[in-house]
Amino acid sequence: MTTTMDGDRSGVPPLTKGERTRRRIMDSALELFGERGYTSVSLRDVAARAAITHAGLLHYFSGKDDLLITVMIDRDKQEIIALQEHIEQLSRRDGRPWTVDDVGLSWLVGQIAANQRRPDLAPLYVKLSAEATEPSHPAHNYFRKRYARLRRTLTGSMARAFATADPPVTGHDPVAAAAQVIALADGLQIQWVLDPDSVDMVASLLGYLRMLGIDPDGWALADEAAG
Amino acid sequence: MTTTMDGDRSGVPPLTKGERTRRRIMDSALELFGERGYTSVSLRDVAARAAITHAGLLHYFSGKDDLLITVMIDRDKQEIIALQEHIEQLSRRDGRPWTVDDVGLSWLVGQIAANQRRPDLAPLYVKLSAEATEPSHPAHNYFRKRYARLRRTLTGSMARAFATADPPVTGHDPVAAAAQVIALADGLQIQWVLDPDSVDMVASLLGYLRMLGIDPDGWALADEAAG
DNA sequence: CGCGTTATCTACCATGCGGTAGATTCTACG
């Protein structure tokens, strides 16, 4: 259900047994949190999916909260790595150094497209970000920071897209547009997860960007999934 | 914390004791679900806020699920009534029969504005709609229907707004635009609930509508709250 | 006022929870 046990790539880090188990736990946790949210998933649930006892799980994580934030931060790292690799790949292909500002928007759309095809992560973020709204939630601060970071990054991308559009876009505020495109992506995912036929997330996002004066038609949408 | 006990309006239905208790329970439930979501609120929590025992609560509702959907459907009824009253009031004022299509969009914006001022309902819908994403959730079907209804209603409003705009808007699909404006409202609320200073929901919504070619400047935004 | 109905309480149940303690099995390295 998660990953095969012996899929070790040629030799470099032989990955001790404990590390493998830890990974298995984190994979299971990510799946289950996506399926049913944080609060209603028990440590025993996660442990069972990882073929372990819940006491065994607690050998690796100090508690349920620890498991959650560890998993989320790990997701972030993978996301950032994937984005950087994508940028490097593009730069190599075009013999030109692309930046985050250049590819941020197309990356966002690519992520949504990936979610729409292999629907694992969308429910995770939909459920968790809503739960984490409560200040006492263990992931509250994580999500505040995540959204702040996302807005910052996309503000840069938006400004860049405005500047390089043909004709250049002058009437819109990149800060507001960044928050708006994030909101749109989130809201679309809610409707889509509730009823996948009700809405075409990618088309809607691209339409929105075109409305802003940005032309996404030439984008090579990042096709690979996120991690 | 909820309503005062003797706020009975002049006489018509003297409201039996049981009915009053039932109302008190529903009010408490709505508050708590908004504060902490459905799953993590216990019947004892709700009962305590309603100054009753959890067993006493179960005299009125057959179970936790029953309580949830009863409360949500009740909210819907109040929402619809408030909308109709708003329409009638406008029609009386202008001596002209307004319809839902005429006021739908301004109503939506008014609701968001109300949420932004008195932040009770926004967290409720943010948390519940995310939880209800899971098909086994007791409110899953409720939310599917709610969103479908919302899209239908706003599609009409959108078409009307496009037609009556100056100049009339031709390039946009009312169906897609309806889903988009709902998504935008939802997504903005997530960011706003997480960090109220991060985003101006009303300004963002109005900006979006203007971008569509709709001019909301003349709207008399519905100022009163919803329930 | 009397009394049936309704509302509410106390007490209980089985279940599942997060977390801990300590015994036991397995791993991997010298």
Place this chain on the structure above:
DNA sequence: CGTAGAATCTACCGCATGGTAGATAACGCG
């Protein structure tokens, strides 16, 4: 191959949960 240390298990704790049973208290109508 032996053994220290890591990994994992069994067993338990206290607590909260949703729900039930039945006794008791309050209401409100005749």
